[in-house]
Every structure is written in C-alpha cells, then in structure tokens.
Amino acid sequence: AQSVTQPDIHITVSEGASLELRCNYSYGATPYLFWYVQSPGQGLQLLLKYFSGDTLVQGIKGFEAEFKRSQSSFNLRKPSVHWSDAAEYFCAVASSNDYKLSFGAGTTVTVRA
Amino acid sequence: DAGVIQSPRHEVTEMGQEVTLRCKPISGHNSLFWYRQTMMRGLELLIYFNNNVPIDDSGMPEDRFSAKMPNASFSTLKIQPSEPRDSAVYFCASSSPNEKLFFGSGTQLSVL
Numbered sequence: 001a002q003s004v005t006q007p008d009i010h011i012t013v014s015e016g017a018s019l020e021l022r023c024n025y026s027y028g029a030t031p032y033l034f035w036y037v038q039s040p041g042q043g044l045q046l047l048l049k050y051f052s053g054d055t056l057v058q059g060i061k062g063f064e065a066e067f068k069r070s071q072s073s074f075n076l077r078k079p080s081v082h083w084s085d086a087a088e089y090f091c092a093v094a095s096s097n098d099y100k101l102s103f104g105a106g107t108t109v110t111v112r113a
Numbered sequence: 114d115a116g117v118i119q120s121p122r123h124e125v126t127e128m129g130q131e132v133t134l135r136c137k138p139i140s141g142h143n144s145l146f147w148y149r150q151t152m153m154r155g156l157e158l159l160i161y162f163n164n165n166v167p168i169d170d171s172g173m174p175e176d177r178f179s180a181k182m183p184n185a186s187f188s189t190l191k192i193q194p195s196e197p198r199d200s201a202v203y204f205c206a207s208s209s210p211n212e213k214l215f216f217g218s219g220t221q222l223s224v225l
Contacts, residue, residue: 045216103156105156
C-alpha cells in the first residue's frame with residue numbers, strides 16, 4: 001500500500017521569500033503524485049500533478065514540484081510567496097491502477113509580512 | 114459544471130443523533146470518494162465507490178458509519194449514532210478514470 005510523509009507540520013515564511021515543502025512517498029510502482037492546497041474555509045484545490053515524463057512539473061499559482069525517484073520525493077516549491085499562499089498543503093500519492101489517493105498529514109504555511 | 118456539491122456546509126448536532134451527509138458528484142465521473150479531515154489524523158480516506166459499487170471501505174472507522182451510492186449522481190455518508198469524536202470536516206470527491214480528483218467544499222460536522 002502506498003503512503004505519504006510530510007515531515008514539516010508547520011512552516012512560517014516571510015512574504016517574498018522562497019518556499020519548499022517536503023513530501024516523501026512509499027509506493028512499489030511508479031506513483032501518481034499530487035499537491036493540493038486547502039485555503040481557509042475552502043475545499044481542496046489541485047496545484048499540480050505528476051504522472052510521467054518531465055520530472056519538473058509546473059502548476060498553478062507559480063508553484064512547481066520535482067519528482068526524484070531515487071529519493072522517493074516530490075517536493076513543492078515557490079520562488080516568492082504571497083500572503084495569499086497561507087494555507088494547508090497536502091501531498092498525495094495514487095496507485096496507477098485504481099486511482100485511490102493517500103494523503104500526507106499536511107503542512108500548514110503561515111506567511112508573515 | 115457546478116463541481117462536486119456537498120450538503121450541508123455545516124452541521125451541528127448532539128451526541129447520539131443520526132447525521133447524514135450528502136454528495137452530488139460531477140456528472141460523468143464514475144468514482145466517488147469520502148474523506149475525513151481532522152487535526153489529529155489529517156485527511157483519511159473513508160470509502161470509495163466505482164460505478165456506484167463500494168470498492169474499499171477499510172477506512173470506515175466503525176459500524177456507526179455507513180455510506181451508500183444509490184445512483185451515479187448521489188451518495189450519502191451516515192453516522193448513527195454520532196459521537197463528539199466524529200467532529201471533523203468531511204469531503205466528497207469524484208473523478209473519471211486516470212483523471213484528477215475534484216473535491217467538494219466539505220461539510221463541517223460538530224457533534225456536541
């Protein structure tokens with residue numbers, strides 16, 4: 001069975017600074033990987049996904065993530081955060097046959113002025 | 114398309130009462146998922162359906178929880194009797210094969 005670990009529970013970053021959120025997964029085959037964001041009072045929104053191909057994936061809102069098979073990682077990055085990026089971020093992995101998602105525990109991002 | 118529609122948005126109930134959460138998936142999607150989000154456990158998959166058939170309900174916490182999908186456009190998650198530890202946000206999501214999940218806005222459940 002697949003699993004996801006997000007080592008950082010809470011990250012505080014200054015507006016304009018860079019952000020990196022860590023995600024490590026466990027899955028026997030090639031995984032499908034996702035990053036979702038949950039803003040306060042809203043549902044989950046997909047930021048980006050990796051199925052195959054180029055290991056550097058561009059997403060919405062200026063986010064990108066890099067799939068590193070050797071490290072079983074799929075870290076999310078943004079060069080310059082905005083106050084509106086304060087939210088909960090979830091990494092997820094899906095099996096390639098039944099699309100059943102497993103989520104990490106989430107990382108809370110706080111942006112200070 | 115209106116997206117995945119969940120109702121109610123908020124539910125406050127007393128311990129012991131029955132709670133029913135509703136979900137309308139996106140038309141044409143054949144997979145439907147129920148997730149629960151708590152501070153302690155983050156997001157947990159409770160159950161998912163494929164073509165209206167429950168495929169995996171191993172995440173359902175106990176017999177007090179039940180889920181149905183009587184047709185392709187409607188699903189319910191029922192808790193009977195409810196307990197304070199059931200307080201959480203419950204998300205419904207739907208997808209087509211090999212496509213991304215679309216989540217509803219969630220139902221905030223508070224059991225007093």
